[in-house]
Amino acid sequence: MKLFEDFSERTVNLLPKDGIVHYYGKLLTPEQADFYFCRLFEAIEWKNDEAHVFGKRIVTKRKVAWYGEKPYAYTYSNTTKYALCWTKELLALKAMVEKETHETFNSCLLNLYHSGKEGMAWHSDAEKDLKKDGAIASLSLGAERKFAFKHKQTGEKKELFLERGSLLVMKGTTQTYWLHRLPASKRIIAPRINLTFRTIEE
Numbered sequence: 001m002k003l004f005e006d007f008s009e010r011t012v013n014l015l016p017k018d019g020i021v022h023y024y025g026k027l028l029t030p031e032q033a034d035f036y037f038c039r040l041f042e043a044i045e046w047k048n049d050e051a052h053v054f055g056k057r058i059v060t061k062r063k064v065a066w067y068g069e070k071p072y073a074y075t076y077s078n079t080t081k082y083a084l085c086w087t088k089e090l091l092a093l094k095a096m097v098e099k100e101t102h103e104t105f106n107s108c109l110l111n112l113y114h115s116g117k118e119g120m121a122w123h124s125d126a127e128k129d130l131k132k133d134g135a136i137a138s139l140s141l142g143a144e145r146k147f148a149f150k151h152k153q154t155g156e157k158k159e160l161f162l163e164r165g166s167l168l169v170m171k172g173t174t175q176t177y178w179l180h181r182l183p184a185s186k187r188i189i190a191p192r193i194n195l196t197f198r199t200i201e202e
């Protein structure tokens, strides 16, 4: 009997209850991480993110992009985006992530943080367009950043660092019971790109 079938089974659940988060560490070599950072920085159609909150239009400094297998509509913060068609680089990264996680994905939300001044506030990714309790795989390129989870009822927190080229997977009831955020950190001057591979319910 093999003690461990594959790498993913060696990763422990970072959450104590109500969800599953696996941190796989570095999926990409430093060279691959740099290569994809540069390619995505150049080739992705980055746009400032817009949110409509309490009747106000908010434009973030952080840039975003939404890609997928079909022009899926994705609505969050009262804004709807339509997915652009996969690029060669995104398909290559998706294949690596699917192989490692034994999950499949049909779309990807990308975020570009120009420096540590930009982050993302507490939220969960449970929009109605997404498959309920579907896995979300997060691949990080560029600067290493802190990432945090907070339980919606107990306030319990879990933090970790997302290394360059690393993979993190959130699944099960994580989005129902936990919030997550990317805190800003003034000390970090380097940019970061994050890709979250997701499944839109068809």
Ligand SMILES: O=C(O)CCC(=O)C(=O)O
Binding pocket: 109, 111, 120, 125, 138, 147, 162, 180, 182, 194, 196
């Ligand atoms: O940048 C990150 O690591 C997280 C991004 C995120 O939570 C999201 O896009 O929903």
Ligand SMILES: [Fe+2]
Binding pocket: 123, 124, 125, 180
């Ligand atoms: Fe998120």
